[in-house]
Amino acid sequence: MIKFTYKTKVYYKDVDQMGVVYYNRYYEYFEAARTELLQSMSIDVTSIENEGYFLPVITSHCDYKVGANFEDILLVNTMINKPPKATMRIDYEIYRSSNNELLVTGYTIHAFTDQSGKAVKPPKGLVHILKSNIQSIGSD
Amino acid sequence: MIKFTYKTKVYYKDVDQMGVVYYNRYYEYFEAARTELLQSMSIDVTSIENEGYFLPVITSHCDYKVGANFEDILLVNTMINKPPKATMRIDYEIYRSSNNELLVTGYTIHAFTDQSGKAVKPPKGLVHILKSNIQSIGSD
């Protein structure tokens, strides 16, 4: 399993009139988190796109347990369990840093397409790096 | 089944550099659509909240088939199949108006809480109106 923790903070822009983060904003945290997970393995999405590959989300899912509040520091655990085949799944857990409370869990599933939106095989370089990182961390 | 169609339009604010609506923005269309579905039955969320009831989302899910583009007119079919018990599920389908193409499907599940976030029974008035509307449309 590849695991990366992305740290972010809740600002006014994210919080609704119930005083908690609006439900679709967690998907923005997920996006930043997976971008940084890839970056942690020296993969930047811009380079992938410049090579003609796109990773559109085909499924998104989130379960909300406790709402995050303004000025909370959030830790977004971001995990890839299997190398990509036709699709790639990324899992997320968001914790409130101050008390280690689990706030939300979720996942996104990504396809691989060319610029025209046609499904293609995942880029070999990406598969190679992900496989290496999944194996190097052991048998989970 | 209660069914309502909410119409909206895609603006620049919603579209990413792939030229399609960013994946979390569909959840904003879902929110507007369910607010208008309730409004179509003379229920406004502000009044529900003024009575001390809140309907936080506890699960959100979306499957993306085709991306919506800038200036597309979208039709958001919004459906409630069962009266709420401890939770309420709302289903959505988004079509591109110009060619009736199905773009995304999804659902949200809502809890009922008081202002402090404690789970409560759904407000009787809401349950009554939803039950009446589900029954009045027949056996589906």
Add this chain to the structure above:
Amino acid sequence: MIKFTYKTKVYYKDVDQMGVVYYNRYYEYFEAARTELLQSMSIDVTSIENEGYFLPVITSHCDYKVGANFEDILLVNTMINKPPKATMRIDYEIYRSSNNELLVTGYTIHAFTDQSGKAVKPPKGLVHILKSNIQSIGSD
């Protein structure tokens, strides 16, 4: 003067924990309003862009008087006073529909560029339509 009124509604996505619309969201209403102003003159931005013209915002400004609330209906008066030259200015006033209260005023200034971002003259068709509409409404 060209004047168009765009109608929109405030949803949860727009409202912050003070219970009023978050300050940058009014700029999204401005964008929708100017898109519909152009549409009211049979100009769609997609066609302008397909001809190779872009209208990036070079200045945005907003003065906030009273906050808009959840489920408010908003009327966005959108005005063009002069035909575009090197730039085009659009003015906005947002009223709460229920009580005709003026909530915010603002403006955006747009440049004309080609796809590479280089400044170009405004598209002749657009200038023609705007001039015609400004004149046809008389001496203001």
Add this chain to the structure above:
Amino acid sequence: MIKFTYKTKVYYKDVDQMGVVYYNRYYEYFEAARTELLQSMSIDVTSIENEGYFLPVITSHCDYKVGANFEDILLVNTMINKPPKATMRIDYEIYRSSNNELLVTGYTIHAFTDQSGKAVKPPKGLVHILKSNIQSIGSD
């Protein structure tokens, strides 16, 4: 002058179909930046609000020179030149980190209100801290 530099990064959520950050998103960077400027002086906005003070934006302004792109690192210089009186002005400059290019400049003006939205004098603690920090950095 108080000056603080907030560092952030551009993600997909912020970028429009021109490939640059959507014009109202810079105001979200401004908000995060001023929250961190205050934090750098041990002021958190949550505490100010818990004491009954709110700092709503009454004017926002932004001039756009060059667009920020996906995965750009941005440096948001955030400046307070004068202690607050009835209002407080904060200035911003956003640079692209990779080439020190100035992308946007802007400012926000804030009022001080109580929870009901009524104008009040700025909280003494905040004024004291801001005055001390403005003076301690010398004659600019």
